[in-house]
Amino acid sequence: MTSKVDSLTITRPDDWHVHLRDGVQLKDTVRDISRYMGRAIIMPNLVPPATCTDTALAYRARILAAQPQGNFQPLMVLYLTDKTTPEEIKKAKASGHIVAAKLYPAGATTNSDSGVTDIEKVFPALAAMQEVGMLLLIHGEVTDSSIDIFDREKVFIDTKLAKIVDSFPTLKIVLEHITTKDAVEFVQKASDNVAATITAHHLLYNRNHMLAGGIRPHYYCLPILKRNIHQQALIEAATSGNKKFFLGTDSAPHAKDKKEAACGCAGAYTAHAALELYAEAFEEAGALNKLEGFASHFGPDFYDLPRNTDTVTLKRESWTTPQSFPLGDDQVVPIKAGAQVDWKVIA
Numbered sequence: 001m002t003s004k005v006d007s008l009t010i011t012r013p014d015d016w017h018v019h020l021r022d023g024v025q026l027k028d029t030v031r032d033i034s035r036y037m038g039r040a041i042i043m044p045n046l047v048p049p050a051t052c053t054d055t056a057l058a059y060r061a062r063i064l065a066a067q068p069q070g071n072f073q074p075l076m077v078l079y080l081t082d083k084t085t086p087e088e089i090k091k092a093k094a095s096g097h098i099v100a101a102k103l104y105p106a107g108a109t110t111n112s113d114s115g116v117t118d119i120e121k122v123f124p125a126l127a128a129m130q131e132v133g134m135l136l137l138i139h140g141e142v143t144d145s146s147i148d149i150f151d152r153e154k155v156f157i158d159t160k161l162a163k164i165v166d167s168f169p170t171l172k173i174v175l176e177h178i179t180t181k182d183a184v185e186f187v188q189k190a191s192d193n194v195a196a197t198i199t200a201h202h203l204l205y206n207r208n209h210m211l212a213g214g215i216r217p218h219y220y221c222l223p224i225l226k227r228n229i230h231q232q233a234l235i236e237a238a239t240s241g242n243k244k245f246f247l248g249t250d251s252a253p254h255a256k257d258k259k260e261a262a263c264g265c266a267g268a269y270t271a272h273a274a275l276e277l278y279a280e281a282f283e284e285a286g287a288l289n290k291l292e293g294f295a296s297h298f299g300p301d302f303y304d305l306p307r308n309t310d311t312v313t314l315k316r317e318s319w320t321t322p323q324s325f326p327l328g329d330d331q332v333v334p335i336k337a338g339a340q341v342d343w344k345v346i347a
């Protein structure tokens with residue numbers, strides 16, 4: 001018989017995929033991300049997107065200015081377009097603060113209209129990234145309207161990703177926020193230069209949570225929640241101890257009225273309780289002892305950055321998530337709004 005642990009101390013975690021937005025919303029998103037995450041990979045899908053070194057560095061300065069205490073480190077990402085030049089990649093890398101570039105297929109997700117229309121158009125930029133050692137982060141979904149939304153990740157893997165991986169064998173690639181068994185298997189079989197992030201919501205939920213018994217817009221995100229066999233494959237991957245799978249919340253706030261609408265935005269807010277939600281998923285799988293590797297070790301190892309040297313402690317303590325949080329001039333409804341969370345982080 002094993003008894004339940006009441007406390008778990010792990011190396012300070014990092015979030016390898018988060019949306020902080022901009023302007024008046026920054027003070028709220030930065031407060032949440034900096035409570036206990038050491039570093040985070042900041043997504044560049046602003047309006048307009050952070051497509052060049054200067055805009056990414058200016059965004060970094062706004063994030064640093066918004067943090068309540070001074071030890072959170074934002075790691076910046078360049079937004080790739082059809083026009084990104086090898087020179088811009090080299091300039092970004094030389095800045096010392098931009099560690100990756102992000103490939104959004106044009107139109108695939110929130111604020112991706114300026115994304116890439118044809119993968120081959122970014123091959124010169126990818127070659128420069130491979131040369132200077134900048135990571136490629138991918139939103140892996142095709143955008144072809146004839147492809148069913150539940151199949152868009154698998155079709156991207158089959159028709160686009162394999163080609164990128166084969167063309168740039170030493171480029172480090174992170175397939176972001178994976179949602180399918182197909183993605184898990186692709187990453188497992190690929191070389192050590194290919195890894196993936198997994199969100200807390202894709203571990204905790206499947207499409208029934210979003211669609212059975214009424215449509216729940218706060219579970220709507222992209223790539224969309226899949227059926228439970230895919231959820232199971234993600235849980236197995238995250239809790240397996242395989243260093244290719246690590247934490248990326250994809251916490252993506254949208255104002256309440258933009259979600260609860262006839263045409264609601266894609267994105268789920270989890271930064272209010274990110275590590276706590278992962279702990280619930282890992283405990284449910286009987287794998288709390290695998291949380292530290294996933295949350296705190298495998299990410300920095302893949303990015304070739306040092307692991308954090310201090311710790312955080314998760315205590316078993318039930319609390320009720322507020323119905324909403326301030327988001328600049330609006331409110332954001334978090335995942336598990338009004339529901340119980342079983343863990344609390346003492347930073």
Ligand SMILES: NC(=O)N[C@@H](CC(=O)O)C(=O)O
Nearest residue numbers: 019109110221222252266267
């Ligand atoms: N995940 C989402 O559903 N939305 C993200 C964009 C993204 O990561 O694809 C957002 O910026 O809102």
Ligand SMILES: [Zn+2]
Nearest residue numbers: 109139222223
């Ligand atoms: Zn995405």
Ligand SMILES: [Zn+2]
Nearest residue numbers: 019043250252
């Ligand atoms: Zn995202």
